[in-house]
Amino acid sequence: MTIPYYWSSVDWPRFVEDYPPPPAFTSAMAALSDDGLRALQDQRFRERVREAWDVPFYRDRWRAAGLEPGDVRGLDDITKIPTFTSEDVKESIEAEPPFGAHQNFALKAMATPLKIQSSGGTSGLPRPTLFDPVAWEGQAIQFARAFHAQGGEVGDILQITLTNSLANTAWCSSTAAMHWCGMVPLTTGSGVVTPSKRQLELAREWGTAGWVAFGEYMKILAETAAREGIDLRRDLTTKFIHTYLGVDVEGHLRKLLSDAWGCEVFDNYGTHEVGLVGFECRAHDSLHVNDDTAYLEIADRDTGAILGVGEPGNLVVTSLHRSVPPIIRYDLKDLMRTSARDTCGCGLRTTKLSGFLGRSDEMVKLRATSVYPRSAQDVVAGDARTTGEFLCIVETVGEGLASRERMRVQIETRGGHEAELQADMVTKLHTAFGVGVDVEIVPAGSLATHTGLGGEGKVKRLLDLR
Ligand SMILES: [Zn+2]
Incomplete structure (x- = not known):
């Protein structure tokens, strides 16, 4: 078999034009009218649907729903396509191990380099997801846009307190920093890999500017600092915390962290399959959607009916950039609400997404x-x-x-x-x-x-x- 080299597997100049990293993302989005964005999403959606007809998981489900190729002509027809959930993915993996009918094809072909990441998986094996270079770097660009919007600058050290493991947030963060926004990743991993006291010493001595961390861990670090006599505001040079606040409607966790660390705290939202769907900017007015890589719908959690702007329901995501595997109408069971595309104080013009409101399967x-x-x-x-x-x-x-x-x-x-x-x-x-x-x-x-x-x-x- 021919070795599928990473460097030659993607038309990189075209890729960065299609999915602009920062700072070009801001101007590209500002220059795009609402109709222009719809046309771009529609074109990418049609490409992904065409590819998905060759993938048994989608072909079988869509045929069972009475669809034939050609029935879905664009985004206006998207609701004809049945949604799927992580349960459907699990069944697909059980029926066609090891990676399921939605992605075994990629490993068989080995037409591009591949990497395996997975969900947490509370019982049984975790849910694996394959990544080709477009899926991989696409997610990294999503993260790079977030770091840029959150105040990350060229030369800033980004301390990543999640471990490069089966979970991909740490990988996305370090790839984003190094490949797409000129930041310098410091991959300390979690407190299990690098003890909390050492994390703080490294931040102090090497000059960490930004942190990637779960909110709960930043609380542990703040407590460790108090115990060890490290003054977070005086001894450290923290500019921002990139985190996942969870259900923080009243902003208590955010305030706790920003008070303790003396810096801005940014909420974000994503999953390992569709990447960083939404990120907060310095205007702190809900989350910017990476509109060119993800098409969002909000579905009623009981009936599945698609809801309007502002109504809370299950987030259903269609990935516009990835083909290995395609992700089309994935009901994530996360409760969110969207708001209409608008120009933000930061200059970005995107759809907006609320913070996380809960898990409908919990x-x-x-x-x-x-x-x-x-x-x-x-x-x-x-x-x-x-x-x-x-x-x-x-x-x-x-x-x-x-x-x-x-x-x-x-x-x-x-x-x-x-x-x-x-x-x-x-x-x-x-x-x-x-x-x-x-x-x-x-x-x-x-x-x-x-x-x-x-x-x-x-x-x-x-x-x-x-
Ligand atoms: Zn903004």
Whole structure:
């Protein structure tokens, strides 16, 4: 077999023209009318659909829905195509191991270099996703645009506190920094790889300007700094934190981090398959969408009907740049809302996306009310008596007719006033969830083994014991 070299596998000048890295992205988006953007998305969508007809996963699903090639002529017909979820991907992988009917073709052909990344995977094997150079560098360009919009400058050191592993945020960040925005990646990895104290020493001695980190880990670093006598504001040269705030509608976690670190904090949103869909800029007015690489729809979480601008629902993403594998109408089950394309104070003109509002597959029905465990974050992080850490446990109590589902929320305290804190949390969570839940106050640090705090990957907030 011929070696598929990375350097010659892509027409790079054309690629950067199609998917402009910073700073050209800003001017390219400003120069594009709304009709022009629609035409660009429509053209890329038609190309991706044409490719997907050759991929068994899509061909079979689309045929089953009564579609024939040619029935989908552009974005105006997108709703004819059935959406799919991570469950469908899982089934596809089980039916056609090892990578599934949506992407085995790429490994068979080896027409381009490939890399394997994967989802977290809470049970069983994680969900693998293949990347060719276009998928890989496309995601890196999405991240580079974010770092640029967040104040990253040429020569700035970017400390990446996620490990280059199966998860791809760290890879995307370091590739973005080095290939596409002139920043200098410092790949310390998580606290498991480089201890928190050493992370802070490196930042102090080598002059870290930006951090890529989960919010929860930046809290751990701030606490480590206080313990070790490091003054984050005086001893470090932090300009910005690129993070994933989760459900932070009231902005408590953001404020906590910006107060502790004395710098701007930027929220972002993405998944390993479709990359960084949205990023915040210095105007801090919801997230800019990488409109030339992702087409977004918001679907009603019960009926699947496509909702209008401003209405919250499941985010359904179609990747406009990647072909290995194609991602067409992927229902991510993440609750978000979009707003219309507009020119932002930062100069970028894109569609906007709200922050993350919850996971619809983590929804728990309690006494006919839909409860989203992550929406407790605002309440818990907003109370200084807590460490900000919590875990929602759903269980069935009682038997037979007397059985019912109950949610217990365990909340870590910093110590003292436990009875008062417990009572306050019961009231506040009742308001947040719209239904009463039990609250248990637990000691600081005791939830880390359940939530995965300080380890790799995203923090877990729901433990389902039913
Ligand atoms: Zn902006």
